Amino acid sequence: MIGSVPGANLWLPKPALQGLIDRLRELGYEVVGPRVADGAVTLGEITSLAELPAGVQDEQEPGRYRLKVIESGGYFDHVVGPHSLKPFLFPPRTTVLQVLRVRDSWEAHSPEPPRPKRAVIGVRSCDLHALAIQDRVFLGSTHRDPEYAARREGLFLVAVNCGRSAATCFCVSMDTGPAVTGGADLILTELPDGFVVRVGTEAGGSTLAGLGCQECSPTVLAEAELVPKRAAAQQTRRINPATVHDTLMNNLQHPRWDDVAKRCLSCANCTMVCPTCFCSTVNEVTDLTGEQTTRERVWESCFNEEHSWTGSGAVHPTTKSRYRQWLTHKLATWIDQFGSSGCVGCGRCITWCPVGIDLTEEVAAMEGERK
Amino acid sequence: MTSPPANPWQVMMTTVRAVTTETPGVQTYDLTFDDAAVTYSFLPGQFNMLYLPGVGESALSVSSDPGDSTKLRHTVRVVGNVTRAMARLRSGDKLGVRGPFGTAWPVDDVRGKDVIVAAGGLGLAPLRPAIYHFIRHRSDYGRVTVLYGARTPEDLLFANEYDVWCAAGLDVQSTVDIGTHDWHGSIGFVTTLLARLTLDPARTTVFTCGPEVMMRFIAAGAVGRGVSASQVFVSLERNMNCAVGLCGHCQFGPTFVCKDGPVVTFDRVRQLLLVENF
Numbered sequence: 001m002i003g004s005v006p007g008a009n010l011w012l013p014k015p016a017l018q019g020l021i022d023r024l025r026e027l028g029y030e031v032v033g034p035r036v037a038d039g040a041v042t043l044g045e046i047t048s049l050a051e052l053p054a055g056v057q058d059e060q061e062p063g064r065y066r067l068k069v070i071e072s073g074g075y076f077d078h079v080v081g082p083h084s085l086k087p088f089l090f091p092p093r094t095t096v097l098q099v100l101r102v103r104d105s106w107e108a109h110s111p112e113p114p115r116p117k118r119a120v121i122g123v124r125s126c127d128l129h130a131l132a133i134q135d136r137v138f139l140g141s142t143h144r145d146p147e148y149a150a151r152r153e154g155l156f157l158v159a160v161n162c163g164r165s166a167a168t169c170f171c172v173s174m175d176t177g178p179a180v181t182g183g184a185d186l187i188l189t190e191l192p193d194g195f196v197v198r199v200g201t202e203a204g205g206s207t208l209a210g211l212g213c214q215e216c217s218p219t220v221l222a223e224a225e226l227v228p229k230r231a232a233a234q235q236t237r238r239i240n241p242a243t244v245h246d247t248l249m250n251n252l253q254h255p256r257w258d259d260v261a262k263r264c265l266s267c268a269n270c271t272m273v274c275p276t277c278f279c280s281t282v283n284e285v286t287d288l289t290g291e292q293t294t295r296e297r298v299w300e301s302c303f304n305e306e307h308s309w310t311g312s313g314a315v316h317p318t319t320k321s322r323y324r325q326w327l328t329h330k331l332a333t334w335i336d337q338f339g340s341s342g343c344v345g346c347g348r349c350i351t352w353c354p355v356g357i358d359l360t361e362e363v364a365a366m367e368g369e370r371k
Numbered sequence: 372m373t374s375p376p377a378n379p380w381q382v383m384m385t386t387v388r389a390v391t392t393e394t395p396g397v398q399t400y401d402l403t404f405d406d407a408a409v410t411y412s413f414l415p416g417q418f419n420m421l422y423l424p425g426v427g428e429s430a431l432s433v434s435s436d437p438g439d440s441t442k443l444r445h446t447v448r449v450v451g452n453v454t455r456a457m458a459r460l461r462s463g464d465k466l467g468v469r470g471p472f473g474t475a476w477p478v479d480d481v482r483g484k485d486v487i488v489a490a491g492g493l494g495l496a497p498l499r500p501a502i503y504h505f506i507r508h509r510s511d512y513g514r515v516t517v518l519y520g521a522r523t524p525e526d527l528l529f530a531n532e533y534d535v536w537c538a539a540g541l542d543v544q545s546t547v548d549i550g551t552h553d554w555h556g557s558i559g560f561v562t563t564l565l566a567r568l569t570l571d572p573a574r575t576t577v578f579t580c581g582p583e584v585m586m587r588f589i590a591a592g593a594v595g596r597g598v599s600a601s602q603v604f605v606s607l608e609r610n611m612n613c614a615v616g617l618c619g620h621c622q623f624g625p626t627f628v629c630k631d632g633p634v635v636t637f638d639r640v641r642q643l644l645l646v647e648n649f
Contacts, residue, residue, distance in 0.1 A: 096380040099424045105405065105465050106424050108382040142630065143379045143615035252646045279619035281612050286425040293424040295380070300612075300619070307620060309610050311450035312582070321648035329622060336625030 004205035009221060010213040013194040017075070018049045019211040020158070020186075021121070027207070029119035029156055032088065034078065040065060041081035043088075043120065052122075053078055060166035060347065063356030074190045076122055079166040080346050084127050084275030088118060089134065089151045090299075096147075096282060097295035113147040119156035125177030125228075126169075126346040128159060128184055130275030136338045137278050156203070159184035163227045165234040168347030170360055173238035176344040179228035189224040196224040237350075237360045240367070241341055245332040247367050252324065256365045261320035263355050268301035270349035270357075271326065276342050279307065302326050327359060379615040382422050382467035383409055385443070387460050394526050397493065398458060399434065399446045402466060413437055414475030415500030416578075416606060416634045420614050421445060421457065422467030429453035430611035430629070432497035433471065438507050443468075446496040446528070472614040474634045476501040476604060478508075481576040485513040487568070489589045491520050491561050491581025495528045497606055497633075498580050506539040513574060516542040520561030520585075523547055524554045562588045565596075572597030578634075580606040587644055590637040600638035607632050607640070624649070 004010065012020070024031050025047065033046040036053050046052065055073030058081065059066045070077060099108045138148035162169075162178035171177035180187045185204030189196040196216055199205040216224075271277040281300035286293045300307055303322050308315035316322045334342030343359075350358045385402040392398050404411060413419075418432040429451065435444035449458050460466065478501055486505065490498050505515045517536060521527045524547050533543045544564050546557035557564065562585070575598050579589045586605045594600050609621035609628040621628035624643045626635060643649050 097382060099382070099467075101424070104463075105384055106467065108384065108424075108467060110378045110380045138617065141616055143617065145617050146378050146380075252649060278617070281618065281620070282428070284425055284427050290425060302619065302622075307610065310608055311448070311454075312608070315609060316648055318648060324649070325622075328624075333622070333625045337622075337627070 004199050004208045004213070006199050006201055006205065008199045008205070009216045009224075010197045010199070010208065011194055011216045011220060012188075012197045012208075012211065012213055015049070016212045017195065020207065021047065021049065023207050023211065024119040024156065027117075029117045031119050031121060033121040034076070034081070036067065039067065041067070041078045043081075043083040046121070049075070052076075057164065058166060060168045060351040061356070062168065062350050062358045063353055065351050074163070074192070076160045076188070076190050077164060079162060079164055079169060080124055080126065080348060082273050082348065082352055084273075084346070084348070085120060085123065085131050085155075086134065086275050086277075088120065089131075089148050089155070090138065090145075090278060090280075091147070092299045094147055094297050095294055096297045099293040099295070101291045110146070113150040115150045115154055117154040117156070118151075119158065121158040121160075123157050123159045123184060124162055124346075125159070125180045126171045126344040127275055128157070128180060128182075129176040129344045130346070132183060133276045133338065133340060133342060133344070134278060136340070137276075140338070157184040157186075157200075158204075159187045159200070161187065161189045161224075161228040162231040163190060165231045166347060166351070168237065168350040168358075169231075169235050169345065170237040170239060170347060171345035172232050172235045174241060174341065174343060174345035177228070178231040189227050191220065191223055191227070196220060237347070237358070239331070239343070239345070239360050239363055243367065244341075244363055245335055247363060248328050248332045251366045252328070254366050256362060257320050257324050259365075260323055260357060260362055261318065263357055264319050264323050265355060266303045266319045266322055267354060268303040269352045269354060271301040271303060272299065273348040273352045274330075275344065275346060275348070276330075277301070281307075302329070327362065331359075331363065379469070379613065379617070382469055383411075385466050385468050387462055387464045387466055389462055390460060393446060393528055394521075397446060397448045397528065399444055400457070400460065400466065402443045402445070402468065404443075404468075405465075411443065411471075412440055413471035413500075415478055415504050416476040416497055417471040417473050418497070418611075418614075418633065419445070419468050419470030419472070420611070421453070422469065423453060423456050424467065426456045427453050428467075428469075428612075429457075430472075430614060432606075432633070434496040434499045436503035436507075437500045438503065446493070446499075448493050469614065473629055474632055476578050476634055478504045482511045483513065483574075485571060485575045486515045487518060487565070487570070487575060487577045487593070488516065489518045489561055489565060489577060489579040489581075491585040492522065492526065493528065494579075494581030494585075494606070495519055498578060499529060501578055502536060502541070505541065506536065509540050514542065515540070516568060517544065518561050518564040518568070519543070519545045520564070520581075521545070521547055523549050524551050524556075560588075561585060562592055565589060565592045570596060570598070572599075575602065577603040579603070583608070583644065590641070594637070600641060601636050603637035604634050605637055605640065606634050
C-alpha cells in the first residue's frame with residue numbers, strides 16, 4: 001500500500017482517473033468537471049472520463065474565445081472557461097425567504113439551505129484563490145451567508161496544475177498560480193501517460209485507496225514540476241499588486257476613466273464571469289393570488305444602474321462611475337475590506353468582455369500617467 | 372444591540388399601531404412585535420429593513436427613543452415602491468422587520484463633551500434617538516445644540532417637540548431655505564447656524580445627517596472651526612439590500628455602509644465624498 005498522507009505524491013495512470021470519478025460517486029458526491037458545451041469548456045456533472053474535453057485547447061484574447069482540438073492532447077489542456085466555482089457555492093438564483101399569508105398576517109421562514117455533496121475535478125489555482133476570497137466575503141464577517149456555508153461544507157476539490165496559459169492569464173503577477181499551492185483535496189499534474197497526484201488532505205488521500213496508484217519516480221516528479229512552470233513562462237499580461245491600490249485610488253479623476261467609459265457597454269459580463277464578484281439583489285416573486293411570496297436572491301452587478309439606486313437617485317449614474325466602482329473595488333478597496341485583492345488574474349473579464357476591455361491595460365495607462 | 376440572528380434573512384412581523392403624518396409626504400409608523408418572545412433593542416442611529424410581502428424591503432433608520440423598549444417608530448418619506456406602499460398602511464396592518472443593523476451615534480464615547488446635532492430635512496429622524504438619549508442622560512453631557520434646517524416651515528420635522536427638547540436643556544435652533552409670511556425664524560442653510568455658533572473645538576463632537584452635500588459642508592465647517600475630523604460623525608445613505616455586508620450594493624470605497632456605517636467618522640470618508648459619483 002502506497003502512503004497517501006497529505007503531501008505525498010503518487011502516480012495515477014490515465015485510465016485510473018475513471019476510478020476516482022467512480023469512487024467519488026460511490027461516496028455520494030455529484031462529480032462536476034470540465035466538458036464542452038455551447039462552444040466553451042464549462043463545468044457540469046460528469047460520470048465518465050470520456051466526457052472530459054480531451055485535447056481541447058482554448059484560444060483566448062480580449063473579447064475572443066475559441067476552441068480547437070489537438071491530436072493526442074490531454075484532458076486538461078484547456079485553461080479557464082466562463083464558469084468558476086462561484087455558481088456552485090453562490091448560485092445565480094436562490095430562495096432566501098418564503099412568505100405565506102395566514103389570516104390577516106404573514107408567516108415568513110427562511111428555508112434550510114441545501115447541503116449538496118459535490119466534487120469538482122479540474123479546478124485551477126486561480127479559482128482556488130478565488131474560493132478563498134469568497135470564503136472571506138461570505139463566511140468571514142459577523143453575518144455568515146447560510147447558503148454559501150452549507151454548500152461549502154460538502155465541497156471536494158480535485159485541482160489541476162495548468163500546463164498552458166491563455167493569452168489573457170496573469171495569475172503569475174497576482175501570485176495566485178499557475179502552480180497549485182494548497183486549498184484542494186487532491187492536486188493533479190497531467191503528463192502524457194498519467195497524473196502525478198499530490199495528496200492535499202486526509203479526505204483526499206483516502207479516496208485513492210484501491211485505484212492503482214503507484215510510487216512516483218524522481219524523473220516523473222521533476223517532469224511534473226516543469227508543467228506549471230511552462231504555463232507561467234507563457235504569460236505576458238501583468239498587474240503590479242504592490243502599486244495598483246494607490247495607482248487607482250490616487251487617480252479617481254484620471255481622464256482614462258472617461259476613455260474606458262466610451263468603450264464599456266456596462267453589460268455586466270465581466271462581473272458575471274468573475275470568480276469573486278459577489279453582488280446580489282433580492283427580488284419579490286409573488287404568485288397570482290397574492291397569498292405567497294418568495295424572496296429570490298439573484299446575481300447583481302455594479303454595472304447596472306439600479307445597483308446603486310437610493311431615494312435621491314443612483315450613486316453611480318454613468319458608465320464611467322460604474323466602471324470605476326468595479327475596478328477600484330476589485331483591485332484596491334477590496335484589499336482594505338478583506339485583506340487581499342479581489343482579483344486572481346484568471347483573465348475571464350478580459351476574454352468575455354464583448355468589446356475586449358483589458359483591465360491590465362487600464363491599470364497600465366494610469367500607472368504610466370502617475371510617473 | 373441584539374445579537375445578530377443566525378439567519379440574516381429571517382423577518383419578524385410587527386403590527387402598525389399608529390400612523391402619524393408629520394409633514395407633507397412624511398409619516399411616522401408606531402410598531403409592536405407580534406411575537407411576544409421577541410426582545411428587540413437598538414442603538415441610536417441604527418436602521419431596520421422594513422418589509423412588505425410582495426412589494427419589497429427598504430432600509431429605514433429608527434426614529435424612536437432607544438431607552439423605551441415598548442416603542443419602535445420609523446419616520447418615513449415616500450420616495451419609492453416600498454415607501455409608497457407603506458404610506459397606505461393603517462393601524463392594525465402588518466409590516467415585516469429585520470434588524471437592527473449598522474453602526475450607531477457614539478453617544479457613550481462622547482460623555483462629558485459638547486455635542487452639536489446638525490440635521491437637514493428628514494435627516495433629523497435618525498438623530499432623534501440620540502436627542503432622546505441626551506435628554507434622558509442630560510447631566511452626562513455638556514452643551515447639546517440641535518441645528519436643524521428644512522426646506523420650508525411646513526417641512527420642519529417633529530416641530531411640536533422642540534419646546535420639550537429646549538425645556539429638557541437642549542439648545543434647539545431651526546432654519547428654513549424658503550420662508551413664509553408667518554415665519555419669524557432664521558432663513559438660510561443649516562450651515563449658517565453652525566457658523567454663528569460659539570463653540571469650544573477641543574470639547575465638541577458633531578453628529579450630522581442630511582443630504583450628502585449638507586453633511587459635507589457641516590463637517591467642513593466644523594473642521595474649519597477646529598473640531599477634529601475624527602469627532603465629526605456623518606450618517607451615509609447608500610442602496611442597502613442585505614444589510615449585513617454580503618450583497619455589495621452599499622459598498623463605498625473601503626466601507627460597507629450597512630455594517631461599517633451608516634454612522635462613520637468624517638475623516639474616514641472625507642476624501643471619497645469629494646469625488647463625484649464615487
